[in-house]
Amino acid sequence: MIDYDLNKIKILPADHIALKDYDYAVGVDKKNKVLEKMVFGLITAGVLVLIYYTIKDAEERNKKQN
Structure with missing residues (x-):
């Protein structure tokens, strides 16, 4: 099993500018x-209307x- 060092992970707050930019880009x-x-x-x-009227x-x- 692989052991990960979770001490290096930083969690960004929900109102962080990077997340706002990401939400904007996704939107x-x-x-x-x-x-x-x-x-x-x-x-x-x-195109469909044009074809219809051409045939008509x-x-x-x-x-x-005739």
């Missing part, structure tokens, strides 16, 4: 992921020709 990273997913969703919806217009042109 920013989460916001960036949400924004990335939202932009991807909007682009996907736009093509069908209407075919009906007018």
Whole structure:
């Protein structure tokens, strides 16, 4: 069994500046992921609408020709 010397470990208080920066960085990273997913969703919806109307217009042109 490995014996660890726990006397060298220092515990940071909850309001330490390093932890505040970490929370801020994690929060920013989460916001960036949400924004990335939202932009991807909007682009996907736009492409689907464009494809839908392209097919719809093509069908209407075919009906007018017949």
